[in-house]
Amino acid sequence: MTETTPPDTLTIDPVLDLTRAALAAGREPVATPASEGPPEISGGPTGGAASVEARDASAWFGDRLVLEGVDLLMPAGEVTALIGPSGCGKSTFLRLLNRMHELVPSASLGGEVLLDGEDIYRPGIRAQEVRLRVGMVFQKPNPFPALSIRDNVLAGLKLARLKCRDHDGLVEWALRRASLWNEVRDRLDAPGGALSGGQQQRLCIARALAVQPNVLLMDEPCSALDPTSTRRVEDTIAELRHQVTVVIVTHNMQQAHRVSDRCAFFLAQENQPGYVVEQGATTKMFDAPDDQRTLDYVQGRFG
């Protein structure tokens, strides 16, 4: 115990050291070389990353306007972070992008959302097609508790009735993408609920990736995670860049700075609808924003 430790080594902060060791051990070689693509899925989305553009997007719950006139381009293969204080419509905006907004009985919307130039709200397009192309990861990890880890990853195939000949390959590919493979490779048949919170969230990311969507929406994916798991998720996002368009809502400024190429700052006055104050490249938004409120927010002076 303590008495055996020579006093000159005591200057090392043991807590920091442990964290470093954990981070070093946790980082796993991110798997698939670019040449080794995912197993082929028939019936699923095609064409890699897609651009998403909102034009004058608005959203109501009942008669209450919660989001007003958002014009935002999320370019293909880039990571866009949506930042802003709580209650300013970031999550509502995110749910507009894959037609989850309309699941709320009283919800309605205005404007257009273009996925690769086509309006996802045009008549004749089904919400399921849109959601298949635009995947989503929620704030709270929610793996299907009745399913094993493997079946959780394959749930998207089963639910959307897609076909894939190489199930095992797809499971491994998706889990490697979500940097979870090394931790669960020996217990793929264990229930998904048996994993830790951070692992569950990465399992949800793997589940969303397994159908190979064009766009991945993430609604505060790290808010329930510890720093190590957060870092893994951020590594995953970095890996996904260029293959899928990522839109991430986050309250963590450092995280937005680290992971995103572009940023949009949402704001709402009390009892007023939210709107986009400013948008642009992340470096500009954090270093020299045009609007004083953006500067105040990213520097932590309010919000």
Next chain:
Amino acid sequence: MAVTDQAPPTPAPAPGPVPAHALTRPAEPRTPPPRVKRRPSELTRADLFTAGASAISALAGTWVVFARLTDGVGWFGFVVVAYLVFLVTFALVTTDRLGRLAGTDRVATVAVTSGALVLMVPLLWLVGYVVVKGLPALRLSFFTNDLSGIGATAKSTDGGGSHAIVGTLQQVGLALVFTVPLALACAVFLNETRSRFRRPVRIFVDAMSGLPSVVAGLFVFAVLIIPHADKQVLGWEVFGYNGLMASLALAMVMVPTVTRTVDVVLRLVPDGLRESGLALGASRAKVVWSVVLPTARSGITTAVVLGIARAVGETAPLLFTAFGLDLMNANPFDGPQDSLPLFVYKNVQKPAQASIDRGFAGALVLMVLVLVLFTIARIVGRDRSANARPSTVARLAGRIRSSRRRATDRSPSADRPLPTVRQEASRP
């Protein structure tokens, strides 16, 4: 470990101004394993003594008042008065010892505990009574014989209830075939759709669950049996008195019960799961089928068990649907059938003591049957997710196993690894 930066720069402890820091002291010798577990107890010996002394003084005081000073009172009045005196004494003593707050707490604990014990009495009495009365007439032959050739003078161990057991199983089984799809569909409609008719349907289901079961039997009798009794399908009188008609009446009783329970269970499935299913591109129907129902599986099983429990003891709707028969009829689609509740009802009413005993044996078998069905359903519907509590069976198995291990551990040859309870429970 975190040995602080306040440690002196030299290994030798500096004399004088440097305070002796607690962490730099040599570690105390620790207790060697095995470690002793302990739980801080809420109840001290003084508490138990107070309770016991209060009880004795209350009994003594009540006895003095009723047996010496007055003309006495019945045993029930004695118990009630003694209990009240005990409660007051205990409250006063504890308040004096520990203060008002703790006193109130202890008295509430005692009152609630004694309430629970009092509730156990009729239950144990009921079960014990049926066991004591039923066991003497229960032989293995009860499960193999029917009542053919059994007269009023036969011994109680002659004959049996096999025909009633077969009838009950067939009728409840058929009723389940009708009930489960209907109730599931109805509960899914109430929970997973946005129809305007959900409210009226829910009210209707609520009202139906209060339907007197005899009315269900009467309905089947009036609507199916009276007008169609003579019609034949495949040579069977499908609409006469038979097990099928009984199962329809039972299904009318079961559907509201099962629907209500499944409704509640489906409401417990987190919305996040539905949303993530939809976000993966699934249709609503697919989400219900592949996400919601599997997640609620254990609760749905419980609902079905409750439905069975409701139906298996019903007598009234069977009186004019199954009608009852003393002989084996294993075809539920043709001819009258017996069932265990009917068997009990008819036999207990007969004048011969042997028949009455046979009736009690039937009641005992009915209770055991319910217990067995409960156990089977519990095992089938066990929650297999990792966070679930291990089932009672698994826990008991684990406890037995670990006690056996403890026994074998003392012998040196016991190095065989044994599965733990948790693994047992999560095994698919």
